[in-house]
Ligand code: SF4
């Protein structure tokens with residue numbers, strides 16, 4: 001039995017007969033997978049023979065041991081299923097108050113099983129679980145639906161886009177926070193869950209509050225020393241669009257569907273432009289003092305860096321307000337902003353049509369309603385480009401559209417996109433930390449030397465962060481060393497940075513095993529050919545050549561070796577056993 | 586990788602924290618590249634690599650006087666050395682001691698901390714993205730232990746209790762200490778008028794600062810205000826390698842390209858605002874730090890929180906000492922240094938380092954830095970009766 005940090009209880013909800021029960025996993029399972037993404041992965045791995053839309057494919061919403069305590073930035077949760085968009089492991093870390101409320105209702109996670117025959121809301125309040133008719137909400141946009149659910153604690157809901165079957169639908173939490181990227185919203189729609197709310201009043205038991213305060217002080221001190229977090233131009237002041245100017249000057253801003261990496265109008269569309277025009281207010285996840293989210297005075301959620309970059313440079317759009325409106329539309333209807341923008345850019349390239357602001361908004365409207373051409377684009381860029389016989393115009397990896405860091409300007413990022421278990425994602429290893437932001441120290445962004453191990457270590461670390469569950473941003477300043485201290489203080493279970501890192505390795509390898517069972521291999525650990533064939537835009541005193549294919553493959557081969565995979569990227573029996581995971585022939 | 590390994594071994598020797606031929610630095614991607622192979626050391630380190638999720642490992646006994654100081658501190662500590670300087674407090678927390686140089690002992694300690702001290706004053710440190718981290722860890726231990734050892738001696742001299750060994754190590758260290766006199770000003774007296782000139786001068790003065798031993802590792806920062814742009818060294822940049830690592834920060838905030846600027850950007854901005862000066866240099870000269878830690882107040886209300894807030898007005902000579910932590914937090918030094926800088930050329934931050942300013946060129950803050958450090962050194966000598 002776990003006693004502190006974790007609640008020791010997981011809520012299993014059966015949508016078919018509208019029942020629920022509490023299960024109490026053994027303590028070793030918590031130590032083996034921590035919580036959050038790790039523990040969710042454990043439950044996902046019991047369904048390797050299923051398609052994403054099988055009614056028995058569960059949705060897992062898990063928090064970690066630090067959630068609901070005073071450990072900094074640990075109010076987050078992981079939502080996971082098999083991804084409707086990519087068919088890979090589909091997990092997404094989400095902020096807001098969801099994780100904290102789940103913990104306060106005394107659960108470490110919620111497993112949603114089966115599917116409902118009618119549209120419902122699942123309302124959880126401490127020990128009570130209610131299944132509520134959601135039909136009055138079906139036609140509402142997310143903001144309007146949230147208004148009606150305002151007294152229900154933390155609310156996660158899907159929008160009209162998921163109801164119509166958009167493959168990159170998101171789940172919106174507490175208005176401002178998107179669980180996006182994998183189309184997890186569509187998984188909810190498949191089960192006919194319009195929303196899930198959670199409220200609870202219990203306190204999370206902490207083993208040693210004094211020790212936790214000391215760990216917290218250490219983390220705060222590091223955060224204060226971090227220019228990227230709390231500096232003049234840091235994300236607290238400016239939000240994540242603080243990165244916009246840097247991507248511009250480093251010639252890493254994907255422009256015109258990644259055909260160039262420099263957008264001349266960028267200086268007028270940066271974080272400062274957003275600040276001047278919308279006078280943002282700071283917002284953040286429960287339990288965080290960094291508060292990187294920004295909302296306008298009238299409550300509109302302002303775009304994150306990736307969204308801002310893609311809805312401007314990627315589409316060669318110079319109108320800031322269009323980017324803000326596009327972001328709002330995506331949030332109100334519930335679709336992933338990165339996938340939406342990349343899919344539009346892919347459309348623009350294949351059709352040879354430059355998209356005006358009006359056209360961008362029109363196409364987005366068609367996507368969220370699956371109308372006209374939007375009906376095809378709603379399946380994402382990879383399927384659409386393939387259907388047009390031009391698969392290489394989809395700038396995606398494993399079917400997940402790429403975010404706003406051009407890999408020709410950061411070779412670690414190139415490798416990380418390729419190896420990510422959920423496809424084209426920057427957050428699995430976030431090498432931008434050292435390749436661009438100089439944290440913990442700077443590495444040479446135009447080199448693959450040493451990057452294989454660096455990426456492997458970072459993937460392990462981030463798997464831990466998503467299992468604790470904390471925010472990756474705080475790790476620009478802090479490290480597992482301080483968080484191991486916090487975790488021991490919270491749970492009373494002795495651990496170290498290295499122990500955690502080993503657990504992260506297990507969690508990540510576990511995802512490779514699942515993906516391999518779902519048919520993914522080295523052919524999927526690859527980048528769109530454009531990056532090997534075309535140069536990026538040069539800077540004042542540097543060039544951005546195409547990636548060298550042999551160097552890339554060399555680094556990927558070293559990565560496989562370091563990760564304990566075979567030459568085709570498949571898991572091996574030895575490594576599986578070493579990590580105490582299950583091997584099936 | 587070979588290049589990085591050679592570079593950081595070179596830096597250790599150049600900065601006189603390691604003797605030539607001593608460091609064993611390994612960097613690992615799928616295979617390990619070693620700076621040199623010494624089976625007694627590399628065999629153990631190879632095993633350590635297997636147990637930790639890291640990419641570089643460094644083993645070295647620091648040169649004198651650091652090696653002896655570390656040994657002395659280790660002999661007088663229980664389980665870990667606890668330095669009081671900000672650098673250690675913030676980034677290393679404490680300096681654990683291993684009972685022996687074995688795989689188990691090293692792994693046990695490095696699972697929790699970035700460095701471990703072995704019997705005989707050797708240090709093992711590691712990195713997860715670059716051997717540079719191992720170098721920084723090593724160099725930070727040297728700095729922290731020098732400061733702690735010397736601060737303890739100041740304590741001793743107050744209570745007239747210094748033992749012979751400690752005195753010998755201290756005297757050797759003092760004998761070796763040279764603080765250069767003010768540098769001749771170059772013909773380029775400022776104010777600088779082109780960006781190229783600003784870059785060139787920052788790089789030149791940055792190098793001089795490191796060469797004069799006024800920083801630990803290479804940390805420190807430097808800035809120069811020209812028109813409406815503050816040119817400032819990037820976070821984690823080497824003052825001796827500033828080419829390509831200077832960020833322009835636009836005072837009107839119109840660009841965030843300075844997000845990678847030094848963590849002390851806010852302090853620099855406020856200092857310039859309060860003093861109307863143009864140039865700032867920040868380093869960690871050892872004797873300034875040591876003197877800042879030396880406080881004879883008895884029964885002070887602030888005791889134990891000296892690095893955060895200090896209720897007294899303290900000085901060395903006429904140079905103010907203030908409290909404050911790195912960065913912009915509640916106790917950030919950006920809240921204390923600027924005000925103290927009015928009417929003076931330099932301010933010492935408790936347990937941390939020294940900020941100096943200049944009106945037109947960067948030589949002025951460098952010379953202020955050297956003058957203050959020399960004054961602190963002389964003060965130290967006077968107090969310890971060397
Ligand atoms: S830094 Fe931003 S995303 Fe992370 S926890 Fe804080 S508010 Fe949420």
Ligand SMILES: [Zn+2]
Nearest residue numbers: 805868937938
């Ligand atoms: Zn400093």
